[in-house]
Amino acid sequence: MHTFLKNHPYSTALIVLALALIAGSWVAHTGQKRFSEALEVELIEQREIMSSLAVVTDRNGADETISKIVIDCPRRDAFEALLITLGTLPKQELLSAQSLFESCGSFYPTQKALMVMRLEREYDEYVRLLELKATLVGGSDTSEEERAVWEELLSFEKTRSSLLTEQTELQGTIINELLKGLRPTSTEVRALVSEAQEIAELLSVYDKRIDELRTKLELVSN
Numbered sequence: 001m002h003t004f005l006k007n008h009p010y011s012t013a014l015i016v017l018a019l020a021l022i023a024g025s026w027v028a029h030t031g032q033k034r035f036s037e038a039l040e041v042e043l044i045e046q047r048e049i050m051s052s053l054a055v056v057t058d059r060n061g062a063d064e065t066i067s068k069i070v071i072d073c074p075r076r077d078a079f080e081a082l083l084i085t086l087g088t089l090p091k092q093e094l095l096s097a098q099s100l101f102e103s104c105g106s107f108y109p110t111q112k113a114l115m116v117m118r119l120e121r122e123y124d125e126y127v128r129l130l131e132l133k134a135t136l137v138g139g140s141d142t143s144e145e146e147r148a149v150w151e152e153l154l155s156f157e158k159t160r161s162s163l164l165t166e167q168t169e170l171q172g173t174i175i176n177e178l179l180k181g182l183r184p185t186s187t188e189v190r191a192l193v194s195e196a197q198e199i200a201e202l203l204s205v206y207d208k209r210i211d212e213l214r215t216k217l218e219l220v221s222n
Contacts, residue, residue: 057118108164113165160210174196
């Protein structure tokens with residue numbers, strides 16, 4: 001063998017090159033496999049983050065990050081009690097309701113909007129990972145179906161966020177109209193109350209639809 005290699009230098013070079021190509025191919029394959037496994041782990045972790053955020057967002061709550069940014073007013077219970085009895089409140093208590101509205105009214109809409117933004121940001125990161133997998137490893141029809149469900153869920157949550165803001169603005173308007181002297185039975189106030197009730201019904205519809213989508217996501221992801 002030694003004599004053959006000595007007498008056939010070009011053949012030796014070809015053998016060395018072939019061995020190098022085989023070794024390089026093996027290293028590349030091993031590296032791609034490890035990358036694929038690491039990417040799959042990251043996708044699973046990102047999906048868990050999104051699922052957890054989706055539950056909290058659906059409940060109009062906040063995670064640890066958002067709860068440090070948006071702080072509820074200290075007299076939340078008093079404000080909610082006044083809202084329930086707006087139609088029977090004397091002017092002095094209406095003034096209290098107006099004052100509390102200024103400090104308490106925006107809490108839930110702001111918290112909801114930030115949670116939806118946070119969920120959307122995590123979803124964008126998830127899409128980036130999926131696209132990376134599709135480019136380097138190969139995607140699947142399942143990921144497309146899953147993305148479609150997530151996008152529908154996000155769309156509904158954005159709508160709920162807008163409706164919650166609109167509902168809160170109506171509360172403030174009703175308080176102001178009552179302070180102007182309009183009676184709860186007046187055409188103007190009744191129209192505002194009716195609009196607020198319609199929004200509440202829509203919020204309930206979207207809430208149920210989002211619950212259905214979260215259940216569907218559990219099935220698609222498994």
